[in-house]
Amino acid sequence: MGLPKSTYYDWCRRHGDRPEGLRDQPAGPKAPWNKLRPEEEQAILALARASPELSPRELALQITDAGSFSVSESTCYRLLKRNGLVKAAEVVGFAAQKEYHRKTSRPNEMWATDGAYLKVVGWGYYYLVTVLDDYSGFILAWRLQPDMTAASLIEVVQEAVEVTGPAACSS
Numbered sequence: 001m002g003l004p005k006s007t008y009y010d011w012c013r014r015h016g017d018r019p020e021g022l023r024d025q026p027a028g029p030k031a032p033w034n035k036l037r038p039e040e041e042q043a044i045l046a047l048a049r050a051s052p053e054l055s056p057r058e059l060a061l062q063i064t065d066a067g068s069f070s071v072s073e074s075t076c077y078r079l080l081k082r083n084g085l086v087k088a089a090e091v092v093g094f095a096a097q098k099e100y101h102r103k104t105s106r107p108n109e110m111w112a113t114d115g116a117y118l119k120v121v122g123w124g125y126y127y128l129v130t131v132l133d134d135y136s137g138f139i140l141a142w143r144l145q146p147d148m149t150a151a152s153l154i155e156v157v158q159e160a161v162e163v164t165g166p167a168a169c170s171s
Contacts, residue, residue, distance in 0.1 A: 040069055040071070043068065047059055047063065052087070056080055060072060106135060107133055111160065112131070113157070128143075129152065140163055142156065
């Protein structure tokens with residue numbers, strides 16, 4: 001047959017004298033190792049229905065802590081979503097309005113700051129910090145900073161104060 005002796009004896013060791021054991025069979029396990037069994041899915045769904053206030057993360061923790069099996073938060077979420085048990089996100093606070101209640105009526109009445117990080121090839125990440133006048137949208141000051149510390153932001157705000165003058169800030 002042209003087989004190595006080790007292969008022949010390995011077959012004999014595993015299958016004995018049963019000829020059906022020598023037929024080609026697909027390698028690997030029959031079911032994926034990370035797929036939930038039906039009884040595990042039912043346990044998750046039962047706990048979710050019994051405790052609807054629990055998030056997918058809390059469900060996964062409770063099931064894993066109970067020691068029956070381990071399941072990830074994302075798997076719990078997908079199972080709950082597939083079964084229509086995902087609750088809508090709770091909005092804490094208040095809904096956004098279409099426009100500001102107190103609109104600016106003159107320049108320098110209110111300033112806004114903004115920061116964005118940029119990758120500078122060969123140098124790394126830098127932060128573009130800007131100070132804008134809310135009324136006109138005019139950029140009062142900007143600077144490319146190496147970090148987003150309070151000192152870096154204060155430098156840009158101080159530059160805006162120097163451009164507009166101290167009278168603009170006191171009114």
